[in-house]
Amino acid sequence: MSARHTKITDDDCPVREVLNRVGDKWSILVVAVLRDGSMRFSDLRRSVDGISQRMLTLTLRGLERDGLVTRTVTPTTPPRVDYALTRLGRSLLDPIMALAEWAEKNRPAILSARWRFDEADRPRANPSPPGGKSARGARGA
């Protein structure tokens, strides 16, 4: 993260920089779908489940703007627009896949941690148990 010093800022962190551009709801999905090659708008729309036409347009625009995908119009009728990853876009897939692997590998650990955490608070919803200090559980400081 490069900040060996005392502070980290929002834009000091390169990761946040990426996430600010590609961390939205759909960009990663679109990039993932385009992994296997070029695809036209309507097929993209079908491949990314649940995306609306508008959001697909906007997402693609953002990706195109940052040089991650190319847009190619074939003026047939009806017009055909193909999108494909650029080299830059493909290179993004590496760190993305690393993240995906991490996620799949650690999903069980996360889920069980979450379960434990949620269970720990439900029984004693009381903010201050009569017993004593409790170094974990009720978090009144």
Add this chain to the structure above:
Amino acid sequence: MSARHTKITDDDCPVREVLNRVGDKWSILVVAVLRDGSMRFSDLRRSVDGISQRMLTLTLRGLERDGLVTRTVTPTTPPRVDYALTRLGRSLLDPIMALAEWAEKNRPAILSARWRFDEADRPRANPSPPGGKSARGARGA
């Protein structure tokens, strides 16, 4: 991405799963700061530039819930609360760093792509130039 098939869903994609938990504004920053070891709440607050007390609390709660950080209360006076990455949290650092490296390496390419894109639309803000088709630029389909 695992979806060789025709569709990708929001929760089919492990990456989105991670981002839904840790893709918010502060989590990554907090994890990054905790990289070098345990830190108490107030120091964390000072280290993550711009974060409010409330958001730091909420962010840490989320990370704790998912088993990425531990919370340790030392009941001195005034009370002292230390946060540290768990093994799981540290393991997340690897893919995160990969992303950071990608970001730093490709920032120039992205910025110049963006600049080019923005320049290409400013001159002819006209939605339909009288000339003709224009396979790139004005995007009326």
Add this chain to the structure above:
DNA sequence: AGCAGACATGGAGGTGCCTTCTTGCGCAGG
């Protein structure tokens, strides 16, 4: 007694992302 230092929580308000609906265009085909 009163205040400050360390941590957590609550409410009110803003802003931006996302969703849905609607409009536009250009041409082929019934």
Add this chain to the structure above:
DNA sequence: CCTGCGCAAGAAGGCACCTCCATGTCTGCT
């Protein structure tokens, strides 16, 4: 002639996240 397909863009509304401000607790200092 009117309707359909494929793509894009606009307006309006909802919701989740984030921000600021205020309150609460416990103890030791002045």
